[in-house]
Amino acid sequence: MNNIPERVSRCFANVFPDLREEEIQRASTTSLATWDSLAHVTLLSAIAEEFALPFELEDFEELVSYPLIVDHLENKARHA
Amino acid sequence: MTLNQALAIINSGKDRGGENKLHYLVCGFEPLHLKTLFWAHLFERLPKGNVEVHNGVYGDLPGNLAMAAESPAIAAAVVVEWSDIDSRLGLRSSGGWLEEVKPDILSTAQQRYSHIETALLNVARRMPAVIVPPSLPLLPIGNTVGAQASVMELELEQQLASFLLRISRVPGLRIVQRSRIEQIPVADRLDAKMELLAGFPYTVPFADVLAGSLADVLYQAAPKKGLITDLDDTLWSGVVGEVGTERVSWDQEHHTQTNGLYQQMLGHLASCGVLLAACSKNEISTVESALAREDLFLKADSIFPVCANWEPKSQSVAEILRTWNIGADAVVFVDDSSMELDEVKRVFPRITCRQFPGKDATKVWQLLCELRDLFGKPLLMEEDRLRQASIRASTRIHEVGESAGFPEFLRSLNGTITLDWRLDASEKRPLELINKTNQFNLNGLRISEGEWQRFLEDQNTELAVVSYQDKFGPLGKIAVVLGTKTNGIVKVSHWVMSCRAFSRRLEYHILNRLFRRADTEEIQFAFQATDRNEPLQKFFRDAGIRQDPEGTYRLSRTAFLAQREALPHKELNITK
Numbered sequence A: 001m002n003n004i005p006e007r008v009s010r011c012f013a014n015v016f017p018d019l020r021e022e023e024i025q026r027a028s029t030t031s032l033a034t035w036d037s038l039a040h041v042t043l044l045s046a047i048a049e050e051f052a053l054p055f056e057l058e059d060f061e062e063l064v065s066y067p068l069i070v071d072h073l074e075n076k077a078r079h080a
Numbered sequence B: 001m002t003l004n005q006a007l008a009i010i011n012s013g014k015d016r017g018g019e020n021k022l023h024y025l026v027c028g029f030e031p032l033h034l035k036t037l038f039w040a041h042l043f044e045r046l047p048k049g050n051v052e053v054h055n056g057v058y059g060d061l062p063g064n065l066a067m068a069a070e071s072p073a074i075a076a077a078v079v080v081e082w083s084d085i086d087s088r089l090g091l092r093s094s095g096g097w098l099e100e101v102k103p104d105i106l107s108t109a110q111q112r113y114s115h116i117e118t119a120l121l122n123v124a125r126r127m128p129a130v131i132v133p134p135s136l137p138l139l140p141i142g143n144t145v146g147a148q149a150s151v152m153e154l155e156l157e158q159q160l161a162s163f164l165l166r167i168s169r170v171p172g173l174r175i176v177q178r179s180r181i182e183q184i185p186v187a188d189r190l191d192a193k194m195e196l197l198a199g200f201p202y203t204v205p206f207a208d209v210l211a212g213s214l215a216d217v218l219y220q221a222a223p224k225k226g227l228i229t230d231l232d233d234t235l236w237s238g239v240v241g242e243v244g245t246e247r248v249s250w251d252q253e254h255h256t257q258t259n260g261l262y263q264q265m266l267g268h269l270a271s272c273g274v275l276l277a278a279c280s281k282n283e284i285s286t287v288e289s290a291l292a293r294e295d296l297f298l299k300a301d302s303i304f305p306v307c308a309n310w311e312p313k314s315q316s317v318a319e320i321l322r323t324w325n326i327g328a329d330a331v332v333f334v335d336d337s338s339m340e341l342d343e344v345k346r347v348f349p350r351i352t353c354r355q356f357p358g359k360d361a362t363k364v365w366q367l368l369c370e371l372r373d374l375f376g377k378p379l380l381m382e383e384d385r386l387r388q389a390s391i392r393a394s395t396r397i398h399e400v401g402e403s404a405g406f407p408e409f410l411r412s413l414n415g416t417i418t419l420d421w422r423l424d425a426s427e428k429r430p431l432e433l434i435n436k437t438n439q440f441n442l443n444g445l446r447i448s449e450g451e452w453q454r455f456l457e458d459q460n461t462e463l464a465v466v467s468y469q470d471k472f473g474p475l476g477k478i479a480v481v482l483g484t485k486t487n488g489i490v491k492v493s494h495w496v497m498s499c500r501a502f503s504r505r506l507e508y509h510i511l512n513r514l515f516r517r518a519d520t521e522e523i524q525f526a527f528q529a530t531d532r533n534e535p536l537q538k539f540f541r542d543a544g545i546r547q548d549p550e551g552t553y554r555l556s557r558t559a560f561l562a563q564r565e566a567l568p569h570k571e572l573n574i575t576k
Helices: A004-015 A021-026 A037-051 A057-062 A066-078 B003-013 B032-045 B061-070 B099-124 B151-168 B192-198 B204-218 B257-271 B284-291 B313-324 B338-347 B361-375 B382-403 B406-412 B429-436 B449-457 B506-518 B534-543 B557-563
Strands: B020-027 B050-055 B075-079 B129-132 B173-175 B226-229 B275-281 B303-309 B331-335 B352-355 B416-420 B461-470 B473-486 B489-497 B522-525 B553-556 B570-574
Touching: A004 A021, A004 A037, A004 A066, A004 B003, A021 A066, A037 A057, A037 A066, A037 B003, A037 B032, A037 B192, A057 A066, A057 B192, B003 B032, B020 B032, B020 B061, B032 B050, B032 B204, B061 B075, B061 B099, B075 B099, B075 B204, B099 B129, B099 B151, B099 B173, B129 B204, B151 B173, B226 B257, B226 B313, B257 B275, B257 B361, B275 B284, B275 B313, B275 B382, B284 B303, B303 B313, B303 B382, B313 B331, B313 B338, B313 B382, B331 B338, B331 B361, B338 B352, B352 B361, B382 B473, B416 B506, B429 B449, B429 B461, B429 B473, B429 B489, B449 B461, B461 B506, B473 B506, B489 B506, B506 B522, B506 B534, B506 B557, B506 B570, B553 B557
Parallel strands: B020 B050, B020 B075, B075 B129, B129 B173, B226 B275, B226 B331, B275 B303, B331 B352, B416 B570, B489 B522
Antiparallel strands: B416 B461, B461 B473, B473 B489, B522 B553
16 A cells, blocks of 8 residues: 555545645544534545445444544554 | 546536536435546536536435435436445344345335335426436345345345336336446455445445436437438338349348348338438339338338439438438437448538447347437426328328418418416426427527426416417427516527428427417526527528617517417417
8 A cells, every 4th residue: 555645635526625725634523613513434445446445334434534544544554 | 437537527617617517416325536537527417507516314225315306406426325225234234134024124125115105206397307216236045045035135126126117107207227327346346444434335436427417317418300211222122223122131041130130220210200311313113112021021101201212312311301300419410331421421511420330249139229329308298209201201291292382271271279377397308399499499598307396386387389280180289488477578598399290380389379378578688699590590580580789689568469360379378
């Protein structure tokens, strides 16, 4: 899995097209009003599609910010 | 299309601006990715204006159908799942899967289909709707092994088939072909995790197939109007000029059934109103003799005209297009020779050329399926049946009319023009005319079915659907004029007339009646020149309709009456 932050950013931009790059990197469910439950499922589905990597049900509860998602994917890549 | 591609298409499409084309996605589950993918497919098919997709609430398919029917949407996409038929058939229900509840599920399903059917009828009154029948696997609750169908599964399928058959007969309702969605195996359709997590039951690839199918059925390409076929080694096997009339074949005995299949397909297309013509490098007498064979699978008189000569085939194609009075872009040319196809394509770049694959049965099958797609339309109309005969009549009128004095000749036709002023939403022919006519067309603007129904709901709308018949037979409904009347002035937004009705001065009758019915002194026209509407432009010049300094095309009653010649036909008006 290469260029993880860049590819995650692209998925964020698809789901939240109004965010600037620096806002994407700080984005979380608590800081972003448009990041509701539907956007959350759409975002994680878009990321799962981008990395061909399914998320588990508990991931949907835990991956609630850009840094957490990038960390999660980098961790997966290290253990792949 | 992937989910990320769909999101990117929607984000770039949102900047388009322009008229908003609202669609309603109706389902009982959470629409989630299906909505995203459907939205993106609509953006791809509707190149102008903005597109929006609305949806209803979770778990209430009939209620969502009611909301769609009340909405200003121009079209609805309805996706039915087993859980909409009975919630106990969904993964999110806890209603129990006991053997004894099965009769109750079957009984409930019957009532539910009835409710959905009623709600769909209300939607169809206001907009076109495309329906996807349940496509997920049924719950694994049969008493049989999975390889054996259970009685309950078969009963549910039977109820579904009966429901689909009933609604398929309702104008405006279209059912997605199940074989189209069966390209994704049943096992790859259900996303059980996403269903339990978010109430969305489909895998993304399957949701994409559903979304694409919905958009394909809703926004179909304009059907082709005519097919020009080669004869030797295409309509039949063999070169008739060499082997003789009796030795060309299309049968099992000679292993030439592929030509017989092609003949049957052409016969079917002709019976659905498709124009057929033959184009062959042959002596005309030889061809006529072969076409007279009684074992031909299509009626020889369904092929008109038959062009047989030794000139380049593009010359025959040009003659056929003149006779039909349609553009090359509405025509398919089939020939076994790639050289002939290339020659025709170079002269008529917009014609659709297909090579007849000879004895290769697989490729012939593919060709027949492609012909279905090229000529298919949602609804057959009376005018489809009349088309071939009226083209023959037009040819006869031109032949006789050119030798006779034209005004006297038109009067001798004993023609009757009927103008129907009723706003009838169940009548689909006017919209078809507006959306496929190019030559006598005020501006080339097309209207979706939903927009058409909004026009009919507007009390200021003036609409005339024009039919014509004379001693050569009926032409059916051949013209539409649509406009609004405000402050005593009629503004015509759409005016089309079939090329089959040209040269009869029907356009003067239409204006004459429009002035009288609207009791107006002036008609304004939303005219725009297109690269195809020269016949209408010529009529505007002849009738003295010109652009004023403000840029509006106007015709006053005084000017119209001053230059109008005697009208040759009897007029009938239908208002109630």
